[in-house]
Amino acid sequence: MDGDSVVVAGAGLAGLVAARHLAEAGADVTVFERRPGVGGRVRTQERDGFTFDRGFQVLFTGYPAVRRELDLSALDMRYFSPGAVVARPGQRSTLSDPIRDPRAAVASLLNREVTTTDKLRTLALRQHVGSMDEAEIFDSADDSIRDYLREWGFSDGYVENFVAPFYGGITLDRSLATSKRVFEYTFKMLSEGEIGVPAEGIGAIPEQLAAAAREAGAEIATETGVEQVVDATETDADDGAGAATGRATGGVTVTAGGETVDADAALVATDPREARRLTGVDLIPTEARSSVTQYYRLPKGAKLGTRRKILLNAGDDAPNTVVPMSEVAPEYAPDDAELLNATFLGASALDRDASELATRTKATLASWYPDRSFADLEPLHTDRIEFAQFAQPPGVHDALPDYRAPGGRTYLAGDYTAWSSIQGAMRSGREAAAAILSDAE
Secondary structure, three states, X not given: OOOOEEEEEOOOHHHHHHHHHHHHOOOEEEXXXXXXXXXXXXXXXXXXXXXEEOOOOOEEOOOHHHHHHOOHHHHOEEEOOOOEEEEEOOEEEEEOOOOOOHHHHHHHHOOOOOOHHHXXXXXXXXXXXXXXXXXXXXXXXXXXXXXXXXXXXXXXXXXXXXXXXXXXXXXXXXXXXXXXXXXXXXXXXXXXXXXXXXXXXXOHHHHHHHHHHHHHOOEEEOOOOEEEEEEOOEEOXXXXXXXXXXXXXXXXXXXXXXXXXXXXXXXXXXXXXXXXXXXXXXXXXXXXXXXXXXXXXXXXXXXXXXXXXXXXXXXXXXXXXXXXXXXXXXXXXXXXXXXEEEXXXXXXXXXXXXXXXXXXXXXXXXXXXXXXXXXXXXXEEEEEEEEEEEOOOOOHHHHOOOOOOOOOOEEEOOHHHOOOOHHHHHHHHHHHHHHHHHHHO
16 A cells, blocks of 8 residues: 555544554554543543543553553553452452462352352353354344343342443443443453553553554644545446456545545544544444543552452442552552542532532441541542443344445444444454455555
8 A cells, every 4th residue: 555645534543553554564544632641531641649540441451452562561550450359338258360360269159149159150250251252152042131131040149249330331331231242342352361451541552553553654643623524435347248347446525623634544543533524434423431430549558458359349330340449550640649549420419519529438438438438538539521422222233334435435443333342442452444445455
């Protein structure tokens, strides 16, 4: 593709991965991003020595796209311990993977939140999903997570006390109405890899991808949004035997920052709603899952004692989880403080006052730790994320758009062409670049 020009709209994970692969193949690549920095929904900000990711986000190291596209050693990862602490008023109990976390084996075996039968079924489920790859899982018959677990015979206690808050954190859907395919694949990844965050925050991921794209020759222009994509591509209508050859002639015209750019191809890798506006592809899902994540300061040494595990709220749904961020990644807080976050699920949380959320978190922690006072819990930062993921009810993945859905020489990349995850976004970027390169031959 030497000399061909490609404009990429959006410097999120998908756009950055695509830009790198296109540039490495010899394309002249320009990425336009309307925000001041790269990353899309994967961003970090720092203030007063604290690191605030945009919502609670983690990296699954088992994802194939993560292993292919990222240098994990350079990200200086900090890892959570497997499993979680199930918390309710006056009670906390550990539930973990005894194979991957032997220190928690005894506590997990004695955990009364989950029956022995549930534990045995979990091992059987692990073996089942471990035998399938991503394509097999997402091509399989679908159901909701709740119905899927019911068919497996898991108890109501296991589903409500562990799966609902844990997968509520992953899918932003504590009702477990999300596709069981997401459950199966992330369960597989939890068994095969670790979850963690870069020492410098989740935003280090797109920064590394952007550096790789620039090194390959791509230009990235921030604070320059794409306003319009006009595809003037035509294809040869007849090959002499009455069949279209599909050879493209013409190209695309992109309006960005008030100026027009002509290119051989355009890749739209913006957020779903903007991608639908730019391309007119109605199959792009725009129903949102929302969340609010609030960050708090505690005095140095006031740790929650979870051994780098997430706290799951088994008592009610607000907050859904509490995470000891500086226990996992000490770099997230200055030397004189600890950093926690709490995540609230659903659109209703978006309108709740920050002080109300903090009061709720303080009361919840006090009920979980009745021998401690949380009077000095100080709210620092609140992220209200109206579009954190696209909704993934059963069957949604069967109707997602293809990379070539816009037609001509305009293409799509984003998790909305695969499934809502870092894996889906980065995989889509690579595969969309491959489609562009293939069509240029």
